[in-house]
Amino acid sequence: MIKLQDITEEELLYGSLACAGCGGIIALRMALKVLGKNTVLVLPAGCLMATCGFFPQMAVNVPLVSTAFPSTPSTVSGLVAGLKVKGKEDITVLGVAGDGGTADIGLQALSGSVERGENFVYICYDNEAYMNTGGQRSSETPYGAWTTTTPVGRNKMWEDKPKKDLLRILAAHNIPYAARTSISHPREYMDSVRKAKETKGPAVIHVLAPCPSGWGTDTSKTVELARLAVETGIWEMAEYENGKYKVTKIIKNRKPVKEYIKAQGRYRHLPDEEIEKMQKQVDEYWKAMS
């Protein structure tokens, strides 16, 4: 377990332009606390690059190699190989990309880097849409959500597909270590980061990171909401390790899905029967998992 007194403060400096209450920046900050100074970070186009990588407000205090939107995993591959030939294999190469950069445009490259078994840590901060470009849907946008490309006019075009299951995609690669976790559970999340660092080979963490601007929520509610996603059973905390899929947090008395949905502007339009449908799906999922 990570001990709070052991972690550093220096790797993410003041000056990031992230919105108040940004879940993504919390995910990056906690990860760098665990990984420390002997780390190289890769950031593609997306909110974290836009808010931490622009001159003069460059907020990252480890080497940062910024790259194109689809290229986080492939840039990681090049760094891993380059550091190897330079005899610096002790450095952790960390890729951090959004849900779009990971599950959509970067998925092929991620599959390649994982399949090749390279030694790196990769974190997908999931805010469930393309936030940096104003909040369009991604394959990680959940059922029922409003985004700017799933607007809810007379034709009720809200997102009509469930989330892409990144953890099971990684499991299908028989990845040495992968986790689905949430910024609302810092000990569990940071422990996943530590495990990822200690893993020989690829390790990928999918972390829920709410975005108040895109979700229509109060900036003070980010952590609370992420917690609610876990406590309602919408967001399953799980790990894939040594060839096994394991649920890491069993919620005994799940809170009603409605509590999570009603707290967010992006679901404002959803009729009650849709929320009931979602509740049923969550119940069925957990029944199948038990």
Add this chain to the structure above:
Amino acid sequence: MGKREFINGNNAVAYGVKLARAEIVAAYPITPQTKIVEQISEFISNGEMNAEFIKVESEHTAMSACYAASCTGARTFTATSSQGLLYMFEMMQFTSGQRRPVVMANVNRAISPPWTIWLDHQDSISTRDAGWIQIYVESAQEALDTTIQCFKVAENKEVLTPVMICLDAFVLSHTEELVDIPEQAEIDRFLPPFEPDYKVDVNRPLTIAAGTAPNLYMEFRFTQQQGMLKAINLWKKADEEFGRLVGRSYGGVVENYKCSDADVILVTMGSLSSTAKDVVDSLREQGTRAGLAKLRLYRPFPEKEIFDALKSAKAIGVVDRSLSFGFEGSVFSDVKAALYNNNCCIPGVNFIVGLGGRDVTADDLKKMYDKLQYIQKNGKAEQTVEFIGLRWSE
């Protein structure tokens, strides 16, 4: 002296990469390039070459990985062709914009559709403005030697720009010729290890490829332009130095073949130059003062050198193996611009040839020179863009 071997252009490039002691190779197969990276894999597997080969899942990844590997200070190489080059386009700009001296061999192959694997220059010319230096070669020997020169110029601290060496599909890539393979010690004297000032270093954290606002962006582009322009003279110097140390050089950035007293001159790039030189020789035997300017360096464009080669001609023809749709061949546009910038107006014509691998014969070249003599007499061209060897007349 090293050894002599019967090898093709692809093998020659691979030998160049080995002799340059490249440390990282990230590449994806595509005809007709594949043999380059297969050969490099063999060198690594035999223990003849000490490098990491990243067996990527696409060319986009190949170029991303090259960009990143070069950021660690590793000497980095990749190779591709045609569709693969187009697939790299986004990442080529990260490499050039970030001033990472990656070297890439592009085996020139036409673009689909119609599906094809045969030679033309549309692939590399389409990436002309990606901020890469481009150099075209005529023979397997030149391919080997130039690959080594590429690293020398790319890594020069005043240049720090990636370089693409372009060699013609099949005519060069798959045709064997007798090639001198230099000694490692000769090349080590020519090419020192790569030591960039700015690289990934945990003791000196830098943000690489940071974002900028409009108040700084242009200055980055301006310095990129300065670096590129310096490559013209530095390439000439590198070619001379290579000549001194290894015994072969290629006329710098424009090879002037019998241009000094020529009335009619063709401008070519790549393997076609060999046939054209033969045609020049036979025309000269018949009393025609013909010349050939072989353009090696295409970007940066050697404006002054091309002007010097062409300035006393009465008519010029520029042979393009690609086309800027809706206008003319790009080399023709560039040559004309170079003449204009030097207050020079020579009547000229653009020959579009050999698209998608169509053969260009000595006879075709002879007809081009005939056309130039006709223009010389009349003082102007009737038609400025002509397709050579078309199945029907225009």
